[in-house]
Amino acid sequence: MEGNLNALTTIFTEFYYWVTVVFMFLIHVGFCMYEVAASRSRNHMHTLMKNVMIIPLVTVTFFLFGWWIYWAFPSFPILGGIDTSAGEAYTPWSPNMGTHLGDRITGVFWAAFLLFSWTAASIVSGSVIERIRSSALWVHAVLIGSVFWIIDAAWGWHWDGWMVKLLGYHDAYASGVIHAIAGGYALGVILVLGPRIGKFAADGTPRDIPPHNPWLLTIGLFLIYTGFWGFYAACNVPIIAPEVIDGQITGVTWVTTNIYLAPTTLSAITFNFLMSLSGGLMAAYVVSKGDAFWTFSGGLAGIITASAGNDLYHPIQAMIIGAIGVVIVYKLHYWVERKFKIDDAVGAVAVHGYAGVVGLIIAGFVLWGAPSSPYEGYASINPLGQTIGAVIMFFVLGFLPAFIVSKIQASMGILRIPEAVEIQGLDYADHQSYEDAKAAIIDAHKAHLSANN
Numbered sequence: 001m002e003g004n005l006n007a008l009t010t011i012f013t014e015f016y017y018w019v020t021v022v023f024m025f026l027i028h029v030g031f032c033m034y035e036v037a038a039s040r041s042r043n044h045m046h047t048l049m050k051n052v053m054i055i056p057l058v059t060v061t062f063f064l065f066g067w068w069i070y071w072a073f074p075s076f077p078i079l080g081g082i083d084t085s086a087g088e089a090y091t092p093w094s095p096n097m098g099t100h101l102g103d104r105i106t107g108v109f110w111a112a113f114l115l116f117s118w119t120a121a122s123i124v125s126g127s128v129i130e131r132i133r134s135s136a137l138w139v140h141a142v143l144i145g146s147v148f149w150i151i152d153a154a155w156g157w158h159w160d161g162w163m164v165k166l167l168g169y170h171d172a173y174a175s176g177v178i179h180a181i182a183g184g185y186a187l188g189v190i191l192v193l194g195p196r197i198g199k200f201a202a203d204g205t206p207r208d209i210p211p212h213n214p215w216l217l218t219i220g221l222f223l224i225y226t227g228f229w230g231f232y233a234a235c236n237v238p239i240i241a242p243e244v245i246d247g248q249i250t251g252v253t254w255v256t257t258n259i260y261l262a263p264t265t266l267s268a269i270t271f272n273f274l275m276s277l278s279g280g281l282m283a284a285y286v287v288s289k290g291d292a293f294w295t296f297s298g299g300l301a302g303i304i305t306a307s308a309g310n311d312l313y314h315p316i317q318a319m320i321i322g323a324i325g326v327v328i329v330y331k332l333h334y335w336v337e338r339k340f341k342i343d344d345a346v347g348a349v350a351v352h353g354y355a356g357v358v359g360l361i362i363a364g365f366v367l368w369g370a371p372s373s374p375y376e377g378y379a380s381i382n383p384l385g386q387t388i389g390a391v392i393m394f395f396v397l398g399f400l401p402a403f404i405v406s407k408i409q410a411s412m413g414i415l416r417i418p419e420a421v422e423i424q425g426l427d428y429a430d431h432q433s434y435e436d437a438k439a440a441i442i443d444a445h446k447a448h449l450s451a452n453n
Contacts, residue, residue, distance in 0.1 A: 023230025183353015184398025
């Protein structure tokens with residue numbers, strides 16, 4: 001009977017993660033729809049292509065080295081450096097990383113993390129639409145998707161991560177581990193990339209560039225909500241444990257743990273996911289005075305704000321925290337835009353980055369003193385540890401490397417498309433030279449004048 005239960009555990013866990021991966025695929029579908037809807041018609045195919053190519057580029061690089069980083073880096077750089085022995089089973093040449101019939105779990109668990117990687121890259125992609133070269137974005141996609149986010153996951157989203165042990169860092173559903181780092185990374189890129197032509201008036205006043213297709217944008221966001229719900233489930237670890245009394249198996253206990261292997265339930269996260277979504281939607285509607293774009297985005301920001309502690313919050317807490325986060329994020333977005341002339345085309349830095357940081361800090365106060373992990377000797381959750389964690393996620397592993405790489409790309413002339421191409425539209429002239437694009441615009445202008453005369 002014990003053998004049958006072990007087999008059932010394996011099959012259930014395999015199928016569980018496979019289902020969550022399929023649900024999370026909808027996040028990427030939603031991002032594609034969302035970004036196309038937010039861009040203007042002359043840039044649609046370029047926007048789609050740069051998003052679609054994230055899939056193979058991040059998948060291959062995550063297979064080659066990203067997954068190894070997660071298992072080899074939990075103690076790096078604080079407690080003993082890189083653990084090559086732990087990562088050995090997750091190298092590309094390991095039997096576990098192939099069609100190995102003795103291992104039914106690694107592939108689907110790897111895929112769940114891979115979909116997190118796509119999400120991190122897609123968050124950056126949305127903020128830079130209509131002005132970045134595809135090749136430049138793909139470099140950033142690989143860096144955020146297969147290097148930097150998985151380093152922060154090893155540090156703060158691993159049962160043995162040094163941030164969990166020493167700082168009491170707690171981030172059950174990735175307020176910081178995915179969203180804060182991706183938002184910080186996006187900010188580092190767009191600070192160098194600069195705003196879209198026409199975004200700011202001569203006096204510096206920001207202009208609104210409304211979504212090309214509000215309906216498509218709405219559907220895209222709802223698909224992201226749906227995929228995010230699958231993401232929540234994927235952050236849990238399902239276990240089927242036999243109950244044993246006097247050496248006899250008397251029944252089966254169905255248990256779910258969070259990423260730190262502390263008990264939780266799918267029922268608990270269902271309460272808190274929906275309540276934080278609702279708090280975000282209501283707060284965004286009020287603070288934006290009914291603006292549709294911000295209302296829908298606010299739902300996502302509400303979930304992200306509450307995600308750090310949504311395994312431990314009461315549902316009312318999740319709703320209130322989601323609402324508070326949205327108000328802060330909304331105000332901060334427009335202050336940064338006016339003050340620093342930052343053009344975040346879809347509000348990704350705010351909705352993901354600022355919301356992630358705010359969520360981590362709030363969790364530090366609300367959950368102050370609660371265990372960060374079920375293991376003895378780990379620091380408890382506290383405001384200082386959460387704040388330090390937020391700085392590491394948003395700035396150290398997010399903003400800083402993105403800014404440096406973008407500066408290098410800009411100095412080589414490979415970051416931003418030429419002005420003439422941007423005016424003409426990336427679908428038409430993304431791969432043309434500057435002079436060719438400029439000549440095409442002049443010819444089109446002459447033809448227009450001739451037709452009018």
